[in-house]
Every structure is written in C-alpha cells, then in structure tokens.
Amino acid sequence: MAERSFRAELVGSFSKGAEGNPTVAMIEAAFRHHGLNWRYINCEVEPDNLGDAVKGARAMGWRGFNCSIPHKVAVIPHLDGLGESAAIIGAVNCAVARDGKFIGENTDGKGFLTSLRAVTDPAGRSVVMFGAGGAARAIGVELALAGARSITVVNRSPERGAPLVDLLNGKTKAKAELVIWNGTYAIPSGTGIVVNATSIGLGNGHVPLDIDVASLRPGMVVCDVIVDPPDTRFLRDAKARGCTVVDGLGMLVNQGVIGLKYWTGLDVDPASMRQALVEIFGR
Template sequence: MNFLSELTGCFAQPCAENPTVAMLEAAYQHHDMNWRYINCEISPANLGDAVRGAKAMGWTGFNCSLPHKVAVIEHLDELGESARIIGAVNCAVRRGDRWVGENTDGKGFVQSLVEVIDPQNKSMVLLGAGGAARAIGVETALAGVSQITLVNRSVERGEQLASMLKEKTSAQIQFIPWEGYYAIPDGTDIVVNATSIGLSPDVEARVPIDISTLKAGQVVADVIPNPPRTRLIRDAETKGCTVLDGLGMLVNQGVIGIKYWSGIDVDAGVMRSKLEELFG
C-alpha cells in the first residue's frame, strides 16, 4: 500500500471533512488503487522530522500547505521548474532515491483555463499578490499569457510579485495599486480573482471591481472553492462572461499530484463530484 500525506499547519478546514483528503481518496477508490491519503498536522518546529519520517517509511510523496510551502524546500533534494521560480512547494514526489519539490497550484489553474481559452498571447488581470497569485502568474506566463496586469492593495507586495514575474518570465507585467473599485481595461481576455474575498462564510462579499466593465466573452475565474459559485462568478455570468470556479483548480491540482506520484491519470469528474457533495 502506498501512503501519501498532507502536511498542514494548524488551521480550520471550511467543512467537517478535509476536502483534499476526500477528493483524493474518492479517486483512489474509483480506480481501485491500493493507496491512502492522510492529513497530518505538523508544527513548523517538527517539519524536518516529518519529512525525514516520510522518507524513512518509504512514502511516495506528500502535499504541503501553509505555513510549510517555503520551509520544506531545505528538506528536499531538488525543485521542479515552476516550484523553483515561485519559490514554494506544495507537492513533494519521490523519484528514485531523490525527493523533488513541485508546485501544482498554478498548474491546476492553467489546466482549467485551457479548457475554455488558449492562453497564448492573451492579456490577463490578476487580482491579488499572495501565494495563489504568485503561482498563477508564473504558470500562466509559462503557458503563453503575454500581458499581466497585477492589481493589489499592498503596494509593497504587488511590486515584489511584479518584479519577480518580470525577471523570471517573458510576459509584459504592469502593477496597479488597488484603490476603490477597479475598472477592467478594454481588451482584457482573462480576469482572475486570486484573493480570499468571497470565501465562506463571507459568501456575499464582493470583489471590488467595477462589474460594468466586464465584457461578454471574457473569462472570469475565481480561485475560491467554497462556495464554488462566489459572488464574482454570479456577477460575471450576468455579463455574459465564461466563468471558472475554484473547484476546477483544486481538482486539477489533485489530478496532477496523483499523476506525479503514481503515473495514473485519474477521473477528475469523480473528484469534483466529491467536492460538490462536501461544499453543497
């Protein structure tokens, strides 16, 4: 039996059952895989011991969530391309006798994105400058998005992310401080909310953008999985936009992770159905 784990910090899950555990276990069962995925709550002081324990017990890999995504790097042997650029790891994979750190956050988003639009030479507005925005900015640029307008309330964090994207990718990057309701520029192909605005229980919170500036045909994506139909998603639908909810990104992260660990392409529909069941 193969074991994998999620090394989490001490934070509350939005529902009684851990969604990552639930969706991955659903995939294992559907595909008759003799695998288990367990959640381990690890303090920062014990992270090194936890990783050494996973290696000693012959685990196939593990996920990392906050606050371990950066600190875990020193306990691994090497990094994949996007994890190296982003500077954070959420998926560790045993390859032979080496442990490789990958980052599936942005990859999961891009997998959802390419199902509705070809990112090549497209322009994107990215709202936020946290970990999700960092991963999405890197991966969409690597996937061919040519212009990214980064919008964030904290000027310091926004400028830091903009500087990194300019240095590490070939996309044209512009940073704009987020003041009041932001108007989406004409010609924008993709709008992404990478903030936590609208996350349960604040389900009616509105992302401060001028909804009237959304245009039919634009892709509007929200990274929040709970609830799947955020206020932004509902508002964008009224403007005729193509919408992507946060479940797609979360499911695709799981699909990519299982592929890294096992080489098996699992049914994303089974995983999404499980999340929809959990989140109502």
C-alpha cells in the same frame, strides 16, 4: 502459494489545522474509483517539526506529500530538488519521490491552468489578476510560462504586489505591471482573462469584489480560486455580464489530478474527485 501483500502505498499532507480535509476526501475518492490500494494521510505538523516530518515520510517510503501554508516555502531546504515552476515561484505544495529523492513541485498554478485551458488558451492574452499572495504567485508564473502576453497585478499592498511583478518581469517573458487597488477598479477593454486570486468571497458567497461590474464584458474569461462556496458573487456578476466563468473547484480538482499523476503515474478520472468536493462545498 505466494503470500499476498496488503501493504498500501502512502502519500499525505503536512498541514497546520484542518486545511487538508477536502483534499483527503478528493484524493481518497480517486483511489477508490480506480481500485488503488493507496492511502492519503493528513498530518498536522508544527513548523518546528517540519524537517522531522519529511524525514519520517522518507523512512516510511511515502510516494510523496502535499504541503499547505505555512510549510510551502519552509519545506524547500528539506527536499532534494525543485521542478521548473516551483523554483521560479519559490514555493512547493507537492513533493514527489523520484529515484530515492523528494522533488518539490507546485501544482497550484498548474491546476488553475488546466481548468483555464478547458475554455481558452492563455497564450497571447492579456490578464488582470487580483491579489499577490501565494495563489496569485503560482497562477501568475504558470500563466506567464504558458505564453500570456501581459499580466496586470491589482493589489492593495505595494509591498506584496511589487515583488510578484518583479518576479514575472525578471523570470518570464510576460510583461507585468502593478496597479494599486485603492478604489473601485475598472477592467481595461482588451483584457482576455480576469482572475480573483484573493480570499475575497471565502466563506461568504455574497461578498463582491470592489470592481466596476460594467467593465466585465462578453468574451472575457473570469476565474475565481475560491472553493467555499464555489459559486461566488464575482462569478455570478461575471456570468450575468455574458462572461465565461471558471470556478475554484476545477483548480482544486486539477491540482489533485496532477499530483496523483506525479505519485501514481496514472491519469485519474477527475469526475469522482469533483463529486467529493461538491458533497462538501455544494454547487
């Protein structure tokens, strides 16, 4: 009788701190739901050891890994290639083993886009996006590649906002502009999609964005990347104004779904993954 193999396929996360823990719960929930003999391992990796960590993943035959801040850019020289949006964004949060090579992808924006498309198609729409950090960069690129007509980046710092606007104008077909956020911002009429891609509201669901709430209008789709808590003040204000809202849990779950598709080839059920996050963050 042939000997049965109990070897588990391995994927993991290279993080600094506890950032990967919710992802561990979410991904492991999907493995259990689908009866997969896979394991997701969160590894704390100091920046100076990142190259060795990637070599270790190769040596152990990992099918891929996630990267969190501060490794999303630094990992690129240790990979063998980049997907289209990861190359434009200039950051990687998901590496995939393909034909013996690690290829860097970015599922941050893709996860957001999948959530958004459940309620609206961004093609031809005007977008207002708050923030210009890593999440905003990924979301902005994916919205532009999906056909958004215009993207207004609202950010307090021109030093961070201008490079993102230049990237969108230079590498995509969307028209991007920067608005410096130095007071209460009124969302222009005609805006179809509004995105909070800042950390405002993280850990405190009562903190408002400095916007004119009356400028939120029925018909707008309002999105927040915050997952802790998912029911942010921004989304509550938008819902009260008759907007359609999209919370950060959907973005995180869909990142996981896309990453699992890259690694396993399977279309996994997102419900079990979202439930794992609900148990952590509520909603």
